[in-house]
Each structure stands twice: as structure tokens, then as C-alpha cells.
Amino acid sequence: MGLRNFLDKIKPNFEEGGKLHAFHSVYDGFETFLYTPRTTSSATGAVHIHDSIDAKRTMIIVVMALMPCFIFGMYNTGYQHWLALGAQEFPFFSLLWYGFLTILPRVLVAYVVGLGIEFAFAQWRKEEIQEGFLVTGILVPMICPAEVPLWMLAVAVAFAVVFAKEVFGGTGYNVLNIALVTRAFLFFAYPAQMSGDKVYVASGTPFGYGTALPDGFAGATPLGQIATQTSSDITLTGIDGHVIDTWQAFLGLIPGSFGETSTLCILIGAVILLATGIASWRIILSVIAGGLAMGWIANVFASPLYPASFIPAYDQLLLGGFAFAAVFMATDPVTAARTNTGKYIYGFLIGAIAIIIRTYNNGYPEGAMLAVLLMNCFAPLIDYCVVQANIRRRLNRAKTKTVNE
Amino acid sequence: MSNKSVFFNPFSKNNPVIVQILGICSVLAVTVKLEPAIVMSLSVIAVLAFSNVIISLIRNTIPTNIRIIVQLVVVAGLVVIVSQLLEAYAYDVSKQLSVFIGLIITNCILMGRLEAFAMANKPWPSFLDGVGNGIGYAIILVIVGFFRELLGSGTLLGYQVVPDCFYEAGYVNNGLMILPPMALVTVACIIWVHRSFNRDLQEK
Numbered sequence: 259m260g261l262r263n264f265l266d267k268i269k270p271n272f273e274e275g276g277k278l279h280a281f282h283s284v285y286d287g288f289e290t291f292l293y294t295p296r297t298t299s300s301a302t303g304a305v306h307i308h309d310s311i312d313a314k315r316t317m318i319i320v321v322m323a324l325m326p327c328f329i330f331g332m333y334n335t336g337y338q339h340w341l342a343l344g345a346q347e348f349p350f351f352s353l354l355w356y357g358f359l360t361i362l363p364r365v366l367v368a369y370v371v372g373l374g375i376e377f378a379f380a381q382w383r384k385e386e387i388q389e390g391f392l393v394t395g396i397l398v399p400m401i402c403p404a405e406v407p408l409w410m411l412a413v414a415v416a417f418a419v420v421f422a423k424e425v426f427g428g429t430g431y432n433v434l435n436i437a438l439v440t441r442a443f444l445f446f447a448y449p450a451q452m453s454g455d456k457v458y459v460a461s462g463t464p465f466g467y468g469t470a471l472p473d474g475f476a477g478a479t480p481l482g483q484i485a486t487q488t489s490s491d492i493t494l495t496g497i498d499g500h501v502i503d504t505w506q507a508f509l510g511l512i513p514g515s516f517g518e519t520s521t522l523c524i525l526i527g528a529v530i531l532l533a534t535g536i537a538s539w540r541i542i543l544s545v546i547a548g549g550l551a552m553g554w555i556a557n558v559f560a561s562p563l564y565p566a567s568f569i570p571a572y573d574q575l576l577l578g579g580f581a582f583a584a585v586f587m588a589t590d591p592v593t594a595a596r597t598n599t600g601k602y603i604y605g606f607l608i609g610a611i612a613i614i615i616r617t618y619n620n621g622y623p624e625g626a627m628l629a630v631l632l633m634n635c636f637a638p639l640i641d642y643c644v645v646q647a648n649i650r651r652r653l654n655r656a657k658t659k660t661v662n663e
Numbered sequence: 664m665s666n667k668s669v670f671f672n673p674f675s676k677n678n679p680v681i682v683q684i685l686g687i688c689s690v691l692a693v694t695v696k697l698e699p700a701i702v703m704s705l706s707v708i709a710v711l712a713f714s715n716v717i718i719s720l721i722r723n724t725i726p727t728n729i730r731i732i733v734q735l736v737v738v739a740g741l742v743v744i745v746s747q748l749l750e751a752y753a754y755d756v757s758k759q760l761s762v763f764i765g766l767i768i769t770n771c772i773l774m775g776r777l778e779a780f781a782m783a784n785k786p787w788p789s790f791l792d793g794v795g796n797g798i799g800y801a802i803i804l805v806i807v808g809f810f811r812e813l814l815g816s817g818t819l820l821g822y823q824v825v826p827d828c829f830y831e832a833g834y835v836n837n838g839l840m841i842l843p844p845m846a847l848v849t850v851a852c853i854i855w856v857h858r859s860f861n862r863d864l865q866e867k
Contacts, residue, residue: 407833421848425855447839 265289284377287387290314313429316536317392323530324396324586326523331516332357335404338459338513341498342471357404359464361516364399367408371415372398379424390429390436391419397437397586400517401579401627402444403457410451414443434634435593438627445627453623455482458513459497479513481578481616481623487565507576518582521575528585537589540601545584548609549575556617566617574613583612583626588633595637597644604640608633670791673799675861680803681854682864685771690807691846692763697820699759700808701801702749708797710741710767711776715793717741718781725782734777735768742767772800807849815840 265288270276272285291314336353372391380387398415399406418439423432445452455478461471477497484492494502494512502512510520518524531537553571560567566574575581588594588608595604608629615625622628664672679685686707693703717737718725725733746764749757757764767773776796781789812818814837817825825834839845858865 407835409833410835413837421851425851443839446842447837448835449838451835 261292265292284381284387287377287380290386313388313390314392317390319534319536320393320531320586321396323527323536324393324400324517326526327517327520327582328361328396328400329354330510330520330523331400331404331518332361334510334512334519335360335460335516337511338477338497339461339468339471341496342459342461342477343469344498356460356464356468359467360404360460360462361399363408363464364402364404364406364411364516365396367411368398368415369395371412372419375416375419375424376428379428383428385428388429390423394419394436394440398440401437401441401515401582403452404460404516405457405462406444407451410444410448411440414440414447417443430592432592433638434631435587435590438587438631438634441627442631453482455479458482458515477513479578479623480507481566484566484569484577485620485623487568492565492568504573504576507573512577515579518579521581524581524585531585531589536591537585538591538594538601540598541589541594541605542584544602544605545588545609545612546575548606548611549580549584549613550609551606552610552613552617556613564617564620566623574616578616578624579626580609580612583630584609587626587630593634593637595640595644597641600637600640600644603644604633604637607636664788666788666791669788670795673792673796674802675799675857676864678799678803678857679772679775679796680800681850681857683772683775685775686800687847687850689763689766689770690804690850691843693760694804694808694811694846694849695815695841696759696818697805697808697812699756700804702753702756703760703763704797704801704804706745706749706764707767707770707772707800708794710738710745711773711797711800712790712793714738714741714773715776715781715789716786718777719784719786719789722782730782731774734774738768738773738777772796803850803853806853807846810849811840811846815845 269285269289332354333350335357336355337348339356340348340353369391372395376391377387398411402411418436422434422439423429423436426432441452451457458479459471459477462468463470478486480494480502483494494507496502496506496511497513506512508521510522512519528537528542532539532542550571553569553574556564556567557569557571569577584605588605595601608626611632612626612629615622615628619625673679677683680687680690689703689707694700714734714737718734721733742765745767746757749760749764776792780792784792809819812820813824817823817830817836825836837845
């Protein structure tokens with residue numbers, strides 16, 4: 259309990275009159291982050307019963323659920339790099355180390371910028387720090403290409419935290435998912451660095467490690483390849499030319515954004531989230547149902563105008579960011595629908611719209627991000643309608659009952 | 664109200680765009696570049712000033728129940744004149760502004776000023792009110808246009824201002840700045856700064 263003692267020792271500095279009082283919200287943030295607060299609000303004299311799963315503990319669990327995807331992302335970043343070099347051997351730890359070095363600066367930048375802004379706002383408003391950024395900070399690098407330029411990431415994170423979160427009142431009040439706003443900002447502001455076939459294979463030498471790829475190396479993601487296909491016979495190839503089958507798409511050894519390629523690891527994360535009761539199974543299930551339904555409809559009415567309509571529905575779920583969005587983005591409790599019926603509608607529409615955008619808009623090879631953001635906007639409306647319908651039904655029931663009597 | 668406050672109030676305390684939230688559509692539409700924003704501002708100032716004067720001159724003869732139609736006719740006439748002048752002397756800019764010069768007719772600031780001021784005041788104060796509100800609109804338009812062109816295209820009035828060495832170091836123009844959403848965000852930022860300096864304007 260050395261840490262606890264240390265915290266207690268330095269605490270007086272941050273209390274009223276202490277010399278570091280200006281930073282008391284920072285101290286408070288770290289203390290409650292490291293230890294569940296023992297105090298309950300006694301101001302009202304009421305008795306509160308609460309378990310130890312508060313917002314900070316919830317977030318830690320989400321971060322842990324993201325870890326399989328993150329570690330796989332590190333491996334895959336290295337794997338694609340080695341593949342692009344034309345290597346015959348794939349030394350496991352070298353691949354992992356290369357991916358780690360590539361992603362480390364992105365994670366640091368996302369956290370430093372995001373938490374910095376959040377701490378500043380908390381201090382300014384004289385509120386305690388809400389570590390809503392704990393999850394966002396790890397999500398952001400995972401849904402971007404591994405080599406997104408650091409300054410762009412910093413600008414996008416700052417934009418998202420200020421305009422999508424703090425102006426609405428901070429953690430828990432945002433309408434849109436912060437990580438997706440960051441990605442949407444990057445996508446629309448810097449399309450050359452966020453889409454196309456040049457960005458999804460790490461080509462640099464992070465901290466001098468690895469071998470640089472030649473300039474302009476092209477390795478398209480499966481969805482990127484599909485968007486430019488013209489025939490009905492779609493063959494997806496890896497960056498070295500080997501054919502990608504469904505099993506490989508499931509495992510995730512394909513080019514793509516850092517953490518979203520492996521459906522297997524996303525499933526592991528989903529199991530953790532569902533077992534701990536943090537994510538809603540209703541949303542995850544209905545997103546998948548929506549995606550399958552729309553993918554099936556698109557496949558039945560397949561047309562060469564829309565090449566993505568030729569891939570079977572189950573492949574739609576494995577490619578791109580669909581699975582990641584279903585498990586980690588759509589289930590964000592702040593921005594999702596809150597009523598149970600609403601969750602089904604919300605999830606189903608996310609799945610369906612993601613496939614609609616992906617299939618019928620050849621300009622956007624991937625639609626999961628836009629679908630979740632769109633439905634974030636509609637979630638309050640869905641909830642309102644569900645609640646009103648419930649009220650009407652009960653009123654009607656009461657009316658018929660009194661009439662019958 | 665003194666003539667002085669009639670003229671200067673719309674600059675800040677009673678700004679048509681950021682306090683009354685009027686004319687937002689054109690702020691989104693014409694501020695991708697600074698030059699069309701300036702031309703648009705001048706057009707609105709001219710139309711607003713002269714329509715205010717004309718309506719103020721004939722205000723006692725307009726039957727109340729058709730006053731909106733009369734106002735629209737006056738504004739439409741002036742807008743056509745401005746549009747023809749631009750096509751004659753500044754063809755490129757008028758091409759860029761396309762329909763938005765014509766749409767000055769529907770700019771809420773115009774109808775607002777005619778109804779709220781010109782219908783009840785003498786020509787000279789009406790003229791000052793028109794110019795003042797036009798300038799209030801122009802200030803916002805130019806600020807938004809400045810930031811959108813600087814960050815979105817790296818130029819100002821068509822001249823490159825972001826040095827080449829920035830681009831070589833990896834700087835990239837922000838494509839989102841060229842899209843309308845960022846105009847809204849920019850206006851929001853102006854309102855944010857403005858309200859934090861004018862606490863009496865803050866809504867509870």
C-alpha cells in the first residue's frame with residue numbers, strides 16, 4: 259500500500275490553502291483513478307449503496323477489452339510491413355515491436371492532447387476531472403491508419419474533445435461518440451492521409467527500427483479493392499498478391515486501420531464486455547442483424563454498378579470497421595439509445611446504414627463510422643418515441659379497462 | 664436612440680449575425696474564400712442601406728397589409744442592379760457567388776431591418792442603420808472567410824500565405840474547412856469569444 263501512503267502524504271499540498279491547490283482537480287483525478295473513493299455523498303443525509311463499478315472502473319474494463327485488438331494490431335502492423343518488404347520469415351517479436359513503436363507515439367499524443375484539454379476544462383470550471391478520455395484515447399489510434407501524422411491526430415483530438423464534448427458539458431453529456439468525431443474530422447479534413455491505398459501499410463522506420471518501404475507503396479484494404487472492382491467476380495488479395503479468404507478476414511491479417519482488422523480479437527473483447535455487463539448485447543446483436551439483413555438484400559439485388567453488393571453478407575461483417583463499430587462504438591452508453599426497444603432500433607439501423615453507405619456510395623468504401631455518428635444523432639429521438647409509445651399504450655389500456663368496468 | 668448608437672450598435676452589441684443569428688445561410692455559403700466574402704459584404708451593405716432609405720421615404724404611403732410585398736419589390740430591384748453591376752465589372756467573383764447575390768433578397772437581415780427600423784424612422788437614421796447592420800454582417804463574414812481560406816486553402820485573397828517549407832515539413836490544408844460545417848463551427852467560436860467578453864449577452 260505504498261501508493262496509498264504516498265497519496266495520503268502529498269494530499270495536504272492540494273487541499274485548500276496548500277501550495278499546490280491550483281492543481282487539486284488533477285490530484286483528485288489521479289486519486290480516484292487509482293483507488294475507488296471511500297466517501298459517499300452524505301450532504302443529503304441519505305444512505306447510498308453502490309458497488310465498486312464506478313465510471314472509472316468501467317472505463318478500465320473497456321480498455322482491457324480493447325487490449326486483444328490492440329496487441330493484434332501491433333502484430334498486424336508489423337506483419338503487413340514485413341509482407342510489403344517481401345520477407346519470407348516473420349519473426350513474431352520483431353513484428354510486434356515494430357507495431358508497438360509505430361503506434362506508441364500516436365497513443366501518447368492522443369492521451370496527452372485529450373487529457374490535457376480535459377484537465378484544463380475541469381480546472382477552469384472548478385469541477386473534478388471526469389476521465390471520459392481514458393477509453394477515447396486508446397480508441398482513437400486504433401481506428402486510424404497506423405501511420406497517421408502526429409500533428410493531424412493532435413488537431414483532430416483537440417477538435418473532437420472541445421467541440422463534441424466540452425461545449426456540451428463534458429463527459430457524459432456528449433451527443434456524438436468522441437473517438438468517431440476524431441476520425442470523421444481526420445477523414446474529411448485530410449482525406450489523402452486517411453483513405454486510399456497508400457496509407458494502410460506502415461512504411462516508415464519508427465525510432466529507426468525496421469526497413470523503410472519505397473515512397474508511394476500501394477496496398478489497398480479489401481474494401482478499397484472492392485470499391486474499384488468492375489466485374490462481379492471479386493477476388494480480394496493481400497498486399498503481396500495472395501488471395502484473402504474468409505478465414506483470413508476473420509483472423510484479421512489484412513491491411514486496415516490499426517485495431518479494427520481482427521474480428522476474432524473483437525469477439526474476445528465483446529465477450530469481456532458482455533460478461534462484465536458493460537456493453538449492451540441488444541445493441542451488438544441488432545447491429546449484426548442489421549448488417550446481415552442489409553448485406554443480404556444488397557447481395558440479392560447485386561449490380562455491377564455497386565461492386566460491394568457482390569460480397570456475401572457474412573463477409574461484409576468481417577471486413578472494414580464493421581465489427582469494431584458494432585462492439586466498441588455503437589455500445590458507448592453515453593451516445594447510444596437507452597431504452598431497450600430503442601437499442602434494437604438503434605443497433606439495427608447502424609448495421610443497415612453502414613452497409614448501405616459501404617455498398618451504394620462508391621465514394622466511401624467504409625460506412626460504419628458515418629452510420630454510428632448518424633444514429634448517435636437520432637438516439638434521443640428513438641428513445642423519445644419509444645417512451646411516448648409506451649405511455650400511449652398504457653393510457654389506452656387504462657382507458658379500455660375503465661370502459662369495460 | 665441617437666444616430667451614433669444606431670450606427671455602431673450592430674457592430675457588436677446587436678450584431679445581426681452573432682447576436683440576432685440572422686443571415687446564417689450566406690455565412691455558410693460564401694465564406695470559403697475571402698474575396699467573395701468581401702464582395703458579398705459590400706453588396707449586402709449597399710442593398711441594405713438603399714432599401715432602408717427607399718422604404719423609409721415611402722413608409723407613410725405603404726398600405727400596411729401589403730408592406731412585405733412592397734419591401735420585397737424594392738429589395739429585388741436593388742439586388743438586380745447589384746447583380747448586373749457585378750457581372751459587368753467583376754465577372755469572376757460574380758461567377759463564384761453564383762446564386763447567392765440573388766438570394767440576398769431572402770437574407771433575413773434585410774427584411775428584419777426594413778420591418779424593425781425603416782418602416783418607423785426617417786431616411787437618414789435608416790441609412791445609418793442599414794450601413795451599420797451591413798458592416799456588422801461584413802465583420803463576421805470577413806472573419807469567417809479569413810479563417811476558412813487561411814486554414815482550408817493556405818491562401819488569402821488568392822495569394823499563398825502558408826510558406827512552402829510548411830508543406831514540405833508535412834503540413835496539409837484542412838479539407839474540412841472548405842466544407843460548410845466548419846463555417847458553422849467558426850461562427851460558433853466567434854459567438855463564444857464574443858459572449859465571453861459581453862457577459863450581459865449570455866443566456867441563462
